[in-house]
Amino acid sequence: MIFYFSGTGNSAWAARQLARLTGDAAYDITRLKELPDVQNAWQIGFVFPVYAWGAPEIMADFAKNLPRSGVFAFGVCTCGGDTGFAMKQFSKLYPLCSSYSLLMPNNYIIGSDTDDVGEIIQKLTAAREELRQMARQIRRKERIYRVHEGALAGIKSRLVNFGFNKFARSTKPFFATDSCNGCGLCAEHCPASAISLRDGKPVWAAHCFQCLRCIHACPQQAIQYGKATSGRRRYTIQTYLPQNEQF
Secondary structure, eight states: OEEEOOSSSHHHHHHHHHHHHHTOOEEEGGGOSSOOOOTTOSEEEEEEEOBTTBOOHHHHHHHHHSOOOOSEEEEEEEESSOOTTHHHHHHHHSOOSEEEEEEOOOOOTTTSOOOOHHHHHHHHHHHHHHHHHHHHHHHTTOOOEEOOOOTTHHHIIIIIHHHIIIIITBOTTEEEOTTOOOOOHHHHHOTTOOEEEETTEEEEOSBOOOOOHHHHHOTTOOEEETTTTTTOOOOOGGGGSOGGGOO
16 A cells, blocks of 8 residues: 655656556545555555655654554655655654655746756656666565755754744745636645635635645646746646556
């Protein structure tokens, strides 16, 4: 059983590729109505993006509450660069036998623009090969820690991540421009259930996971985050996948 959380599709794709290669089943934790029964699972995996050098709150809470089964457990974090101590901290919530980081296209457009098309394709090509290697090692139940922590990992995963969760997840900067047509997809697909429609326009609750799914997946590119995202490209992984990898 592979449990995943994904904003713009990177972690969902990685989880489903791994499930196909290992013979597991992949589950989106935002669609689970209750904690799953893992007593008959022969192995357990977690796949999630790194947010400010830590695991997203929704995945951390899920792992803390998931019953321990004693089987081989592994974790994969998708990232645009280094991960800090994200996997070491996550393993304290649910003990992992193996941990990996997987470099994927950048989508945090609050900080910078997305990668260009050539770089996106290059990263996805490399990620496919990395996932095949992971799958071989997972099937053999090898104990591996292959995570790109980067410099100042402790500071990033403790101080910076604390600041992100405490202050940077405010939804105040989110707004919809006049190009919004009120389709409601942002509210329907928000994993934090933080968006509702008022007079045909999205409004945000006080806090969210800041996965940026609403920004990237808006068909009209009508959602912005203050001035930071204006003029920047949008990214969802489906745009760059061949037909046999669509999900």
